Amino acid sequence: MLRRIKYDDRQHLVYARGRALPPDVIAAWMAEFARHSPSRRPLTVLDLGSGTGRFSPALADTFGGPVYGVEPSARMRQVAAALTAHPSVSYLQGTAEKIPCPATGATWPCSTC
Template sequence: MLRRINYDDRQHLVYARGRALPPDVIAAWMAEFARHSPSRRPLTVLDLGSGTGRFSPALADTFGGPVYGVEPSARMRQVAADLTAHPSVSYLQGAAEKIPLPGNGCDLALLYLVIHHIQDLPAAAAEIARVLAPKGRLLIRNTFADRMPDPLWHRWFPRARTIEEELFPTVAEVAQAFATAGMHPVALTSVRHRLADRPADYAARLRLRASSIFDQLTEQEITEGFAALDADLATHPDTGPIEEDCDLLILAG
């Protein structure tokens, strides 16, 4: 049984550093999001589960309208307000099942590595459908249990895959939940994502344990995993950038 992660406990201390992305990677994601969004500008954007705001300012710059970063963790919101303030971004207390926005007001909604944290997916689907405008789009960037990749870090922390298979929904489960709210998938694409320029940088970020999966592992597993990682780095210190393929699911009403 996986336990629910409270981001106010520890993750807020490391998330911004452990999940930081360089400007060119952010720009690549914005270009991909724009490809699947309404073409007119400006767009009002909901960044649902905005965390420390790593995408919110770029969403405002890309789409030109206000961005509402809705995040249940008070400490994650505080980090966002401190580090990623932007004149067109508002960070709001809320959750996927209770979005503090009026109906039909958002042209675009983004859930980036969020959907597996939602406790009541049908209720969240209804709320997202409520706040989206009639021609709005929902972008879900997530891992799906039926399309599991083979990320490098699973080599050193093998039980992470088992945890993720239990934690992540399938594409069909997501589609079914949103179908009850009158939304349906219109595209499923894969995006090549650069995690780090060098293995040493990748390892340094892993050590921050900014993935909630680490909170499901035992300390012994974590200690043994980092020892194995260090041994690999000593043997292969520089093998180029670390990249992986990421799924992006697009839904419309």
């Protein structure tokens, strides 16, 4: 069994630097995401497991709508808010099992998400 990584202990300190991507790679990812997404804009995007937010601002710029970066690690969210702040991005506490629904304060699935 794999050992659980405790991002709040130390990983959050080096994660963004160790996972940094150059702008051309981010652009390639956005082009690929756009290729598989509806053409209408703006789109609301869920960045599930957003970590330090390396994709979140680019997703907001590419798709024009709000981006919800959902991340269970409080310290990873703190790093994301400090390093990758964007007016259309909100970093929220949540997990794949309990995705927050900002419109209602409930967790997904909900009627307005």
